[in-house]
Amino acid sequence: MKRHLSFVAALGVCFFAPITATYAQQIRAETGGIAIGGSVAGSTINIGVPPEQLAALVRQATDLSETQKKVIAKLEDELDLNHRQIRAALGILGENDIPPERLAAKLVEIAER
Numbered sequence: 001m002k003r004h005l006s007f008v009a010a011l012g013v014c015f016f017a018p019i020t021a022t023y024a025q026q027i028r029a030e031t032g033g034i035a036i037g038g039s040v041a042g043s044t045i046n047i048g049v050p051p052e053q054l055a056a057l058v059r060q061a062t063d064l065s066e067t068q069k070k071v072i073a074k075l076e077d078e079l080d081l082n083h084r085q086i087r088a089a090l091g092i093l094g095e096n097d098i099p100p101e102r103l104a105a106k107l108v109e110i111a112e113r
Contacts, residue, residue: 005077029035034045049057064072090098098106 016089027035034047069103086103090096090103090110093110094105095110
């Protein structure tokens with residue numbers, strides 16, 4: 001009987017010692033890492049932003065707000081008006097064939113006369 005009890009005790013130690021050691025492990029993950037303590041069978045691990053959320057974030061960052069659209073339209077109108085005024089002034093001075101990239105230089109040249 002003693003031998004039987006000793007065998008059961010030894011068998012119990014063999015089964016329960018690894019479980020205790022498993023729970024005593026310190027599990028830690030650094031930024032961007034994964035730490036798993038135990039079985040992950042049947043588990044889903046998600047890392048990062050889900051694709052649908054990423055698409056929404058990109059759309060939100062690239063879409064212009066209504067206020068931004070209004071400001072852009074106003075600036076386009078004002079710049080177009082200024083461009084036409086400059087062209088008209090140069091036309092009066094007889095400078096009609098100036099390419100757009102030379103306008104600033106031509107204005108400086110005329111101002112220095």
